[in-house]
Amino acid sequence: MNIATQAVQIGLEWDTRTGAVTVPIYQTATFRHPGLGQSTGYDYSRSGNPTRQALEDGIARLDGAARGFAYSSGMAAIANLLLLFKSGDHLIVTEDLYGGTCRLFDKIFTQYGLSFSYVDTSDITAVTAALQPTTRAVFVETLTNPLLKFADLRAISALCTGNDLLLIADNTFLTPYLLRPLDLGADIAVYSATKYLAGHNDTVAGVVTVKDPQLAEKVYFHQNSVGAVLGPQDAWLTIRGIKTLGVRMDRQQENAGRIAEWLAAHPRITKVYYPGLPGHPDHALMKRDSGGFGAMIAFEVDRHELVEQILLKTRLISFAESLGGVESLITFPEVQTHADIPPELRARLGINNVLLRLSVGIEECHDLIEDLRQALEG
Ligand SMILES: *Cc1c(COP(=O)(O)O)cnc(C)c1O
Numbered sequence: 001m002n003i004a005t006q007a008v009q010i011g012l013e014w015d016t017r018t019g020a021v022t023v024p025i026y027q028t029a030t031f032r033h034p035g036l037g038q039s040t041g042y043d044y045s046r047s048g049n050p051t052r053q054a055l056e057d058g059i060a061r062l063d064g065a066a067r068g069f070a071y072s073s074g075m076a077a078i079a080n081l082l083l084l085f086k087s088g089d090h091l092i093v094t095e096d097l098y099g100g101t102c103r104l105f106d107k108i109f110t111q112y113g114l115s116f117s118y119v120d121t122s123d124i125t126a127v128t129a130a131l132q133p134t135t136r137a138v139f140v141e142t143l144t145n146p147l148l149k150f151a152d153l154r155a156i157s158a159l160c161t162g163n164d165l166l167l168i169a170d171n172t173f174l175t176p177y178l179l180r181p182l183d184l185g186a187d188i189a190v191y192s193a194t195k196y197l198a199g200h201n202d203t204v205a206g207v208v209t210v211k212d213p214q215l216a217e218k219v220y221f222h223q224n225s226v227g228a229v230l231g232p233q234d235a236w237l238t239i240r241g242i243k244t245l246g247v248r249m250d251r252q253q254e255n256a257g258r259i260a261e262w263l264a265a266h267p268r269i270t271k272v273y274y275p276g277l278p279g280h281p282d283h284a285l286m287k288r289d290s291g292g293f294g295a296m297i298a299f300e301v302d303r304h305e306l307v308e309q310i311l312l313k314t315r316l317i318s319f320a321e322s323l324g325g326v327e328s329l330i331t332f333p334e335v336q337t338h339a340d341i342p343p344e345l346r347a348r349l350g351i352n353n354v355l356l357r358l359s360v361g362i363e364e365c366h367d368l369i370e371d372l373r374q375a376l377e378g
Pocket of ligand 1 (some may be wrong): 073074075076098100101141145170172173191192193194195204205206
């Protein structure tokens with residue numbers, strides 16, 4: 001069944017007693033036991049809650065996973081996954097990583113003896129060269145942030161299988177609608193559901209999907225032990241968001257493709273990063289492996305002063321962090337989302353003082369282009 005169709009079905013048959021079409025919000029901390037040593041399947045909401053489980057089962061189905069897990073944020077989800085490793089372990093990670101993930105790795109988990117090598121994971125030779133005897137996993141962003149490089153998951157997966165490494169894919173930018181990392185060889189997929197999955201800039205949430213049932217059991221143990229679970233209200237909002245994932249993604253991508261072309265032709269724009277443009281280095285690979293190119297665009301303006309002008313003058317497009325929602329947002333990665341990346345690395349990656357990142361929403365495309373035009377030319 002098509003992913004868009006499956007997404008609409010989440011939670012649909014949950015409440016057999018009343019036949020409610022949407023899963024109820026089980027706003028309860030605990031559950032009554034029917035008898036001594038008996039359970040309804042739910043005991044305490046950290047360990048399991050029906051609304052959260054509807055989301056967890058739903059996202060597992062979308063990704064073709066054994067199980068899914070929902071957390072209070074994308075960062076909580078990633079932090080939980082790092083508990084699979086122990087002191088002395090080494091991970092190879094995507095170099096143009098989401099700033100918050102980089103901060104979590106470098107400022108927190110290094111204190112517990114983990115080490116990380118940052119490489120261009122769209123380059124399999126670079127990934128292979130970073131292997132160490134203590135390497136236990138490769139952590140990639142399937143489409144990177146903000147420069148939109150696409151990882152060859154099949155090739156990385158072959159390397160991981162040969163070296164007994166876990167492959168963890170942050171698939172936030174693509175979602176199961178466009179790419180299912182577990183089908184391409186990843187063991188675990190992780191999402192900031194705050195972005196495209198929930199999709200309305202109104203909920204902070206994270207989800208994880210795991211292919212192998214035994215590994216999933218471990219992840220569940222960590223989820224329940226640490227307890228950074230998603231509450232029932234936010235689980236419900238995330239389900240509601242996911243139901244429209246297909247139509248939102250279609251519209252956002254279509255808008256992004258047209259805006260990327262418009263930007264590429266504008267005299268004040270010196271560079272456009274969008275994998276849907278044929279000149280993008282990963283265009284062909286993405287065409288092969290992904291159902292689409294997503295709706296994130298990064299671009300450079302011809303002088304720094306234009307950055308502030310655009311951020312202040314866009315009216316429809318809000319100057320705000322985050323991405324993936326129905327409202328278009330624009331941000332300045334160097335001082336915002338990527339401020340926690342070391343300056344040398346930022347410079348090497350091309351995150352500079354003329355780079356802007358645009359998350360394209362579902363508005364009418366012409367309106368968005370006019371907004372950009374008046375901000376750029378005004
Ligand atoms: C936003 C984001 C995160 C962090 O998720 P939160 O929900 O903000 O905690 C992780 N990875 C990527 C790629 C993101 O865009």
